[in-house]
Amino acid sequence: MQNRRKRSAQRSKRPAARRVGKAKEHSTVDLYLHGLAGVIGLGILVIPFFVALVYGGGFSMYLVIGAGFIALLLAMLIYDISLTHSHDPYNFLKATSGKEYSFIFGFLLLVSFIITATAAGIASVGELSLFFGVGTYTSIAAIDVAFLIIWILFFYNKVRRSLNFAGALKIFFILLLIIVGAIATFRSGAIGSISMQSSVLPYTPPVFFFGLLLLLWMYGGFEGASIVYKGEDRTKVAKAIIYIIITSIILFSVIQVFTYTSVNTSITSIYSALAANLPTASIFTTNIISSSMGAITEDILVALSIVVILSAAFAVVNASNRTLDDMSNDGLMPKFLAKDENLKLLVTAAVPMVLITIFSSAVISTSVFDYIAIIIISALAFAAAFAFFAAGYAAHYLRQKKYSRMLFGIFTAILMILLIVFSPVAFLIGLAIILLVAVIGYALIK
Numbered sequence: 001m002q003n004r005r006k007r008s009a010q011r012s013k014r015p016a017a018r019r020v021g022k023a024k025e026h027s028t029v030d031l032y033l034h035g036l037a038g039v040i041g042l043g044i045l046v047i048p049f050f051v052a053l054v055y056g057g058g059f060s061m062y063l064v065i066g067a068g069f070i071a072l073l074l075a076m077l078i079y080d081i082s083l084t085h086s087h088d089p090y091n092f093l094k095a096t097s098g099k100e101y102s103f104i105f106g107f108l109l110l111v112s113f114i115i116t117a118t119a120a121g122i123a124s125v126g127e128l129s130l131f132f133g134v135g136t137y138t139s140i141a142a143i144d145v146a147f148l149i150i151w152i153l154f155f156y157n158k159v160r161r162s163l164n165f166a167g168a169l170k171i172f173f174i175l176l177l178i179i180v181g182a183i184a185t186f187r188s189g190a191i192g193s194i195s196m197q198s199s200v201l202p203y204t205p206p207v208f209f210f211g212l213l214l215l216l217w218m219y220g221g222f223e224g225a226s227i228v229y230k231g232e233d234r235t236k237v238a239k240a241i242i243y244i245i246i247t248s249i250i251l252f253s254v255i256q257v258f259t260y261t262s263v264n265t266s267i268t269s270i271y272s273a274l275a276a277n278l279p280t281a282s283i284f285t286t287n288i289i290s291s292s293m294g295a296i297t298e299d300i301l302v303a304l305s306i307v308v309i310l311s312a313a314f315a316v317v318n319a320s321n322r323t324l325d326d327m328s329n330d331g332l333m334p335k336f337l338a339k340d341e342n343l344k345l346l347v348t349a350a351v352p353m354v355l356i357t358i359f360s361s362a363v364i365s366t367s368v369f370d371y372i373a374i375i376i377i378s379a380l381a382f383a384a385a386f387a388f389f390a391a392g393y394a395a396h397y398l399r400q401k402k403y404s405r406m407l408f409g410i411f412t413a414i415l416m417i418l419l420i421v422f423s424p425v426a427f428l429i430g431l432a433i434i435l436l437v438a439v440i441g442y443a444l445i446k
Contacts, residue, residue: 033167038221
């Protein structure tokens with residue numbers, strides 16, 4: 001009787017083992033959509049407008065390509081350590097530079113992710129309240145419910161499937177946005193007036209690197225597909241990284257052109273749009289109605305933009321949950337967080353919900369630049385984290401006497417530092433405070 005029970009128990013375990021093995025294998029398309037889900041979304045309707053405002057004309061397209069090049073450098077660094085060490089950036093730094101170094105990297109990355117999720121929620125509240133006329137507090141409640149749904153999806157382990165769907169949805173939305181923008185642009189006759197020169201001649205290093213910093217923030221999701229998980233086909237991962245970067249550069253460049261032309265080529269009219277306190281998504285669509293596309297088309301685009309922004313928040317919560325898991329397992333975060341997946345969501349999902357609830361009404365009642373300010377802080381934390389990563393990469397290969405990789409790490413670290421040091425002083429002070437909190441936090445934990 002006991003032998004029979006043992007055999008039946010073994011049979012019941014076998015299908016489960018096969019299912020676990022299958023769950024670790026992902027196609028190139030899966031990895032591509034997973035990474036793209038983090039890349040496209042939150043900044044796509046805000047940052048292109050901001051860069052078009054500062055730089056004007058087709059020159060902003062070169063910034064998109066430049067930021068894509070930096071993103072590709074970071075993706076290559078991450079992919080290299082996954083091949084040679086089977087680690088993600090946090091665990092690579094922990095193994096090669098020590099817990100102190102990896103904690104600062106993880107803390108900066110976690111801060112960036114949480115602020116990004118918060119920015120996504122505030123942007124969505126702004127679209128609902130300013131564009132569709134929904135009450136501010138009703139909009140906040142609706143977005144809080146959306147974050148609760150994200151929480152439930154994580155709790156029931158539906159993350160991968162949901163992220164793949166989000167990636168496909170974002171591709172559809174961006175293509176639709178380009179089609180509508182192209183029709184609006186050509187009907188308005190603005191395409192012939194695009195200038196490859198800037199209207200305000202911002203060719204100074206501070207403004208140039210600051211533009212790269214903001215655009216690099218849109219490429220944050222490359223990290224999601226560049227880490228090789230155990231049992232993953234590395235060739236598929238390498239292809240996914242290349243596809244993500246190429247797709248993003250093409251899409252962002254085209255959107256730059258249509259963003260600039262659809263809000264008119266006059267800088268004065270762009271400032272008028274700002275003065276009118278237009279919602280972020282409708283900045284792109286300001287001329288769609290006048291180009292006989294109709295209000296219904298604009299409503300559909302803005303409604304889809306809310307879905308895309310929230311799905312970007314979903315990808316960010318997924319990434320921050322993984323980072324927090326590593327840090328809590330190492331004892332660098334409260335150990336109770338390591339015990340249960342749902343406890344981690346208290347930080348990665350609940351904290352953004354609280355911040356959205358508190359600050360949404362204040363931010364959306366002011367100008368779009370206050371929303372941009374949130375993005376700048378997040379972008380600075382993101383850049384600082386990967387400056388630490390690139391410097392740690394270079395230091396490790398200096399000790400290994402592999403000088404080509406060391407120089408690659410130094411070059412990337414210098415680029416990231418340039419993006420930071422040329423940012424406005426007020427935001428540098430904010431970054432310094434975040435770093436100070438990281439150092440104090442580690443001292444207290446230690």
